[in-house]
Amino acid sequence: MSGISRRSVLRGGLLAATAVFTTRIAGASAAPASGFAVAYNELDITPVVPGWPSLWMGGYGWDPRGASPSAPAPAYPLRAHCIAIHEGGSVNVLLRVDVVSIPRDVHQELRRRVCDVLDLVVSSDFMIVASHTHSGPFIGDTHPDPKVLMNLNDADVDAVNGSTFVFMDLLTELVERTVRETPIPATLHFAEGSAEVGLNRMGLDHVMTDVPVIAVRNSNGGGLLAVLFGCATHPVSCGKAPSFHSDFVGVASEIIEEELGAMALFFQGTAGDQDPLPLSTGELGERLASAVIDIVNDGDFTDVEGPIMTELTEVDLPFAVDTTDAGVRAELRRKYVTRLDGRLGKAEVRHANLIIGQIDRGELAESIPMPIQCWKMGGVTILGLSHEVVSDYHLMINALAQDIGVGNLWVMAYANETQCYVASDRILWAGPGLHNGYEAGWNDDPWIAGYGSSMLSYGWPSPLNASAPGTDPASPDSAEAIVLAACEGLFR
Structure with missing residues (x-):
């Protein structure tokens, strides 16, 4: 038993990689008649073979990029965390995942499974947030289109879609397991601090430093159960390395968990124009984690109360243009045809063919x-x-x-x-x-x-x-x- 580490447990298998931080280990009891109660779990979702048809990675263009099947397990694996907050006879579910993006059809299918098929939660009470790590798997085939973004062929796209179904199956199972577990009576508390981990890559004067935190504590004794935290910075410190990694936000999560002994869930903010400072992934993670730990230990918290x-x-x-107008569509088509000569690049040709095809099929x-x-x-x-x-x-x-x-x-x-x-x-x-x-x-x-x-x-x-x-x-x-x-x- 002494040779089994937290990370080895997480890597125990595709569906067996259940978190060390789970309601069952924390000692669940019956939900209280009033106030909050929580259940929580995590899952390693790092693609591996066999099990995942694709190891293609999202986040960057314009050429194929994927993880090697023979690569060692990542130092900081991709994870999904789920917390179910029970209150007043209903449940609210926050699901966060280490992927660059979730396209609309995948989001809608997850919502259909969780809210309609399994009837686990009301739709407005279910929220999914991607960390936006650029070292995660490519999910879906629509926006972005892997053919346009990375020049993948049909077989590659089929593999991406196969992995997308594995991804959806894992997340659905995680949510179902978490919602059905007996929750722990808990209190929630909000505070906000700051951390300097990013810069404005557009050269504008606003740099995001806010670090919001919700501390979840056991109603019986006040022990810390979970920490929800955020910042607004692109997780791109790993660059284009061909290996999976949760980037500096994953590093921060693991440091927080090791220091505080509670599950740490990261939620991304408005990071569209925010890149990380030119520091190592470890340094950025340590800087963010230190801010969160300081907030948890010494922050000025506001009690969070229901109803939700x-x-x-x-x-x-x-x-910018009215694509329902036939004249506009004709002009768009003309403009995109001029890109087919390849003078701007191969990705521009692939994209032009995509849009021209949509116009011709009436699908724009x-x-x-x-x-x-x-x-x-x-x-x-x-x-x-x-x-x-x-x-x-x-x-x-x-x-x-x-x-x-x-x-x-x-x-x-x-x-x-x-x-x-x-x-x-x-x-x-x-x-x-x-x-x-x-x-x-x-x-x-x-x-x-x-x-x-x-x-x-x-x-x-x-x-x-x-x-x-x-x-x-x-x-x-x-x-x-x-x-x-x-x-x-x-x-x-």
Whole structure:
């Protein structure tokens, strides 16, 4: 027994890799008649062979990138964590996973299984958040399209889809097991600190340093059961190394667990324009973990109380051009045909063929759906934004919440599904003037996805719609105004 480490237990098998941090070990009891009770589990989801058909990795273009089947187990494996919060006869489920993104169809299938088929939780009470590690598996085949992003062939894409089903099976089993376990009576407490782990890669002045924390404690004696924590920085410190890794946020989680003896769940924020400082993965993880540990030990906590009021809504983010207009589609097609000569690159040719095919088949997207989720509790409100949201929205949403009187607010991004960048008006106006238009989604032509840009990466025809330059507040038909209006509606 002495030779069995925590990590060896986690690597014990595909479905057998059950967490050391679990409600069963902590000593579950019957749920209380009032207050909170929690159940929690983790699972190693690092792809291995046999078991996973694909070892292709997401996060980077424009060539194939995958982990070696013979590579040793990663120092910091990819994990999924699930916590079920029981309160007032209902259950709220937070599921976080170490992948770069979850496309819409995969998100919807997970929600269908958990909420409809198994009837484990009401849909608005179920939230999934991706860590956005760029050293995780490629999930799904839509946005992004692995053929466009990495030039994979049909057999490779079939393998990616096979692994996607393994991924969904594992997460469904994890949620079911956690929800059905007898929970532990618990108290929840919110505090916020800061850590300097990132920089604004667009050169803008705002750098995200907020570190929100929810400490989950046993009602019987106050022992720490779990720590929910976050920051807003791209987990890309591992670079393009061909091996799976949860990056610095995974390092932070394991340090916190070892120091505090409680499960640590990381939730990503509005990191769309935030990259890590030029430090090692270990140094970044230690810096973030140290901040979280200090908050848990010495932070000024606010008690979190029920009831938990939840809502899940969805808005449509408009493109800069009206793709329902036949004349617009014809002009888009003409523009994309000019890219087929390959002068901008092979990925641009693959993307152009994708969009031309969609136009010819009458399948061109009219907008990009964006789920937005809100959990209101006494002491803190959690807002879950889908997609890669830039930090401007963190500032604007917090200002909006302050005006309304929301109180403590935790803004998560990469929630439920991630299929595009959500740029603010000022970034969309700047286009190639900021980071060559990567986040804005355009550079050489404001009508179409820019070469090497995020809209090309994710497989969309055009950038998002912005207000007319200089407009303040944002015009109602802009992506910025639509997102902020939805958030305001959820807060009120």
